Amino acid sequence: MLTLLSLMLLSAPLDCGANLTLDVTPAGVSIRSGARAATFPAPAGFSPVRCTWAPAHGLLHAASDTAQWLFRVQWPATVTLARTGTPQDAHPWFFLPATGEIHQESPLANHCDDRPVAVNRQRWGKAGWEPSPHRPAPLSAGAVSVPAVKGPPPQAKRRPWFAAPPPVVIEPQDPGFEERPAPVRLIDHNATSAWTAESPGPGVTFLWSLPTTLRRIRAISVLPGNGQDEAAFARHARLRTFTVTAGGRTVRVDLPMDPLQVPGSLRIPWHVSFDTALEARCLEITVERVWPGAEPLAISELTIFTELDFSADPIGGIFAGIADRSLMPAQVRPALPGIPDARLLAAWDTPDVETRKLIAGEIARRPVAAFVPVQLEILAWADPQTVALLGKSLSLPHAREAIVARMRPDSDPAYLARLLPLWLSGGAPDPTMLLEIMRLQPTLTTLVRDQVREPDREALIAAWCPRLLDTPFVFSHWIGKGGKVRDAAVACLSRWQPKKDLRMRLLFLQAVAKVPDPRLADPVKRLLRSEHRPAVKLQALGTLLHLMPAPETLARLARTPRPDAQLVLLAQWPAKAPLLPELVALAKSPWTPVKRAALFLLSDRCAPAFADMARPVLADPADDLWYPLLERVKTCGYASLRPDLLKLFADPKLADEAFSTLAQLFAAKKEKNPAGAVAVRVKKFFSPKASRAFLEEHLTAGTWLLRALAAFERPADSHVFLELARRPLPEPYLETLFSILSASQGTAAPRCPRAPSAASRPWRNPAAWTLFLKSCQK
16 A cells, blocks of 8 residues: 555656746645745645646745645745645635635625625735735726715605615624624614714625515615714715626725815715616625724715605505515515505505505604594404504594594404594594493493493493493492592482382392492481391491491491391401400300301411410310411411320320321421421331321321421431431322432521422432432431
8 A cells, every 4th residue: 555655756757837846745845836836844634636836926826735835935055834725714814816815705695696705905014924914805897986976866765765784794804704793873863873884994795685675776875974973974984986896897986085175974874876876686886985084984874865866656556566465565565664545545545455464663653633434444354553653543533523433332243342442532422322332232331341441430430320320340440449439429328319120129239339438327217227138138237347437337237137147247257346245255156157167267366365265276276267267377376286286186085187287286386396396297107017008098197297397398308208208108108208308408408409300200219219219317
């Protein structure tokens, strides 16, 4: 097999052009140019297959398929390795023999002819590689040079119909190859904002991929500096010469004088027009020269004008493009605000559905009287965003009459739901029609409740008085909004004549309870005295309590012997009223619901009598009220009941469930002594002698005991939980132990800090369960 050395010895010298050959020998790399020759050590891996000699610059480029080298040659015998690289580099460099420069290619975009854009051009200088100054490229055949003209393009609007997207900007020096934010300031039509170059300016390239609407360019205008103010305009460099390339044509544009010296250039653009449109999908503008400033080039605006902007009827052209689908909705939509009202209305009359859909949003946003009939038509089918626009336009006075004319209770509910807020927001609605709408369209009641303006509510309540009880939202939502609304409701209810109808009497009492107002106490008292039906009588009692009657009235009510009335009293007793002895005594009622309600009321108020009344119940865990009442001891009466509870806790006959519940209470109250008794009972319950059948039969008791012990958060109990977790207990116990071992202990870390997710159910997987237990603290 031939070795690399033998191949090198057998290979012929490479012809590098310009009368220079390169040969790789055992002694090194040999180059020869006529009578001159030099030999130098070969770089690592040096095995070129081609080379190029640039004698004017003293640079020799050699390359293989996997690497490249650039040497600086100084005759007679000094050869320096100036640069190496590979094609696999993130941004490889390229050598141009004609200029003796190296460069990289921008990843952001290519030239319009698809050539890569060269960036980071460098040449060899006295100190090694240094940035190359920008040199304007010579004009190609057929290219022309024209002067820019001050002012906007004639016959064109100040703003083009179709706005250009932001261009891609490529700076001549871009060592980081960073894609910077889009230069939107170039196209924002704001003369006081400006795009600023990173470099001095020459060599900057702007590239547009043109949408369909911009592919016939008739003019380009530019605000050639920083238009923020006069000082910024003078401080930054200003555009002087640039080339425009599009559709295979190139035009060099010169500003004939420094804009700084031309009055008005801060706000007045310069432009270049083209006799025939530049037809292209790509537009390229390259800065060649700038008028100098202390800071880099700044440009306030770069604006593209198309043939449409020079057309005698651009609006007609836009609608024709919509009709023949040569223009897409997204392209046309930004131009719609510039179309006059009359032309939009005329376009609406077209039978083309797509045109109507496109201009509906623009019509919706214009508060114009002539548009109201069309806007009401659009309201029927518009999307939510357009409906929101219509809400602003149609809420103005000029639309009121047309909206009222369309308000019919039997209209389509969906359309009525859109029309109703406009009608209600525009002024006082017709009370009769509004009631009829709610009768025929009950689904719209919530809309009426929320959309009626507060100033209109008082008049509506007065008008609805005969049927006010059929509008319960008046009492549940409107009463708290204002004093006048409340007064109107009270005035109406005070005139109500009680009928024997059960439903109406209950509605009246429920309405009064929601107001509530002492002025309505008398009709409620009359109902309480005269009514014999239990439902009405109990509702009247509850309503009267909402009206905060006098103390003597409360005392009389509290003496009722009826259990159902006692329940109402206990549930509705006014928060500011004292707890009368009659109510306290109900805690001893033989009726369990009454007894429960009385004890709960005493605990809610944390009355002094609560402990005494609760003590007999808490002494008997078999009592139905024992568990719910013990929960309330956490917030009321604990200090008084503590001795009794500790005595009960010490009873060895106390069931495990009650024992665990008491332990949880003691743990919550930071009692430490009971923890030992809990640990003893846990060990007894989970004795190795306990059968699996016993453990399965007493799951509730066992899990409650485990959680009771865990509630004390004693680190010393960890070994108890771990020992149990290692036993083959029924699955519910293992699940409980997992939650205990993986849970945080107050401010301390969990016993097992690296616990898996509970959703993975590690207790069902022996390997995962073993791994989990190994992570636990000893």
